[in-house]
Amino acid sequence: MARLRYNNIDNVSTDKTLKDLRQWREERRRKKKDYTYRVPNHPPQLEYLGGNRLETTITWIGHSTFFIQYEGLNIITDPIWARRLGFEKRISEPGIPIREVPPIDLILISHSHYDHLHLNSVRKLYRTGTTLVVPAGLKRKMQRKGFGNCLEMKWWEELTVGPVKLSFVPTQHWTRRTPFDTNTSHWGGFVLEPADPDKHPPGEDGRRKLPPNLYFAGDSGFFPGFKEIGSRYKVHIALMPIGAYEPEWFMSSQHVNPEEAVQAFVDVGAELMIPMHFGTFRLADDTAREALDRMELARVAAGIAEERIRALGYGETLIVHPEERYAEK
Structure with a gap:
C-alpha cells in the first residue's frame, strides 16, 4: 500500500537534483566567509523561570528551539540540544543546559527534519504529563519511540491543551529522515492563544489583560500562506526564521531569506x-552576521520601528507583561 505523501500549497516543489547539489558544493568551495561572529550567550534566569507560572516568557535556546512559558504551561518548540548535525558541530552552547530546563508540559514539533526533531532531546524533556504535538503523519512514529501522549494536527486544525489553544498552520517546506520517508509527514507552524480568555478578569477600564498570541513559524520558504495566517489570526509576536538561505537559487523554496x-x-x-x-x-x-545585517536593512527599508524586531541571545529571556500591550474588551 502506497504511503500518503504531503504537499505544499499549490503543490510548490522543493525537490533538488544531484546536479543542483553538485553545483552548490562547487560554489561552496569557492566562497570565503567570515564565521568569527557568534550569537552571544546570556546567563539564563533559571531561578525566575523555575518559579514562574504567571507571566509570558520567551527564551531562545538556539536554532528553532525556544522555552516558552504561556498561560501557566512550560513549552518547548523543535527541541534540539544536539552537539552536532551530521558533520556540522554546534557553533555555540544551548541557551539553557537541557538538565536545567524546568519541567516541560508541552512539546511542539514543526516537522521531522533532524535540525527540528532531535529524538534524544525529546526523550530527556518528556515526562509523565508532557504532551507532544506533531504534524499529521508523525504520530505513529513518535508513539513507537515511546512517546505515548502524542497528538497530531493537520493544517488549520485547532486543539486545546489545558489553558492553551493551539492552531497548526501551513508553511512551505518538506520533510525526510530516511531515504524512504520523504514527505510522509507534514510540516507547519503553530499559533498559541489563551483557550479561556474569560479567566482573565477585566481591569478597571473594562479591558481584559490577555497574554499575546504567539506565532511559531517553523521552517518555510516565502509563500502566500503568511498573509492567510494573518487574515485568520490576530498575531502579536512572531518567531520567524531568517537563516539557512544561501545559495538562494537552491534554498528559496524552503527557507526565507532575511x-x-x-x-x-x-x-x-x-x-x-x-x-x-x-x-x-x-x-x-x-x-549569522549576514542574516542579522540583512534583516536590519530590511527593517529600515520597510519603515518598521527598531523596537518591533527583537533579536535574542542564547539564554536571553523576553518577559511579556500583558498589561502593557495586549488587551481585549
Missing part, C-alpha cells in the same frame, strides 16, 4: 518579531 522574513512578519500582521533559525548550525552558506 528580507522575506521581514515581509512575512508584515504579512502576518504581528507587532513584534523574534528571529530564529540562524547562528546555531552551519546548514547553508550564510552567516
Whole structure:
C-alpha cells in the first residue's frame, strides 16, 4: 500500500537534483566567509523561570528551539540540544543546559527534519504529563519511540491543551529522515492563544489583560500562506526564521531569506518579531552576521520601528507583561 505523501500549497516543489547539489558544493568551495561572529550567550534566569507560572516568557535556546512559558504551561518548540548535525558541530552552547530546563508540559514539533526533531532531546524533556504535538503523519512514529501522549494536527486544525489553544498552520517546506520517508509527514507552524480568555478578569477600564498570541513559524520558504495566517489570526509576536538561505537559487523554496522574513512578519500582521533559525548550525552558506545585517536593512527599508524586531541571545529571556500591550474588551 502506497504511503500518503504531503504537499505544499499549490503543490510548490522543493525537490533538488544531484546536479543542483553538485553545483552548490562547487560554489561552496569557492566562497570565503567570515564565521568569527557568534550569537552571544546570556546567563539564563533559571531561578525566575523555575518559579514562574504567571507571566509570558520567551527564551531562545538556539536554532528553532525556544522555552516558552504561556498561560501557566512550560513549552518547548523543535527541541534540539544536539552537539552536532551530521558533520556540522554546534557553533555555540544551548541557551539553557537541557538538565536545567524546568519541567516541560508541552512539546511542539514543526516537522521531522533532524535540525527540528532531535529524538534524544525529546526523550530527556518528556515526562509523565508532557504532551507532544506533531504534524499529521508523525504520530505513529513518535508513539513507537515511546512517546505515548502524542497528538497530531493537520493544517488549520485547532486543539486545546489545558489553558492553551493551539492552531497548526501551513508553511512551505518538506520533510525526510530516511531515504524512504520523504514527505510522509507534514510540516507547519503553530499559533498559541489563551483557550479561556474569560479567566482573565477585566481591569478597571473594562479591558481584559490577555497574554499575546504567539506565532511559531517553523521552517518555510516565502509563500502566500503568511498573509492567510494573518487574515485568520490576530498575531502579536512572531518567531520567524531568517537563516539557512544561501545559495538562494537552491534554498528559496524552503527557507526565507532575511528580507522575506521581514515581509512575512508584515504579512502576518504581528507587532513584534523574534528571529530564529540562524547562528546555531552551519546548514547553508550564510552567516549569522549576514542574516542579522540583512534583516536590519530590511527593517529600515520597510519603515518598521527598531523596537518591533527583537533579536535574542542564547539564554536571553523576553518577559511579556500583558498589561502593557495586549488587551481585549
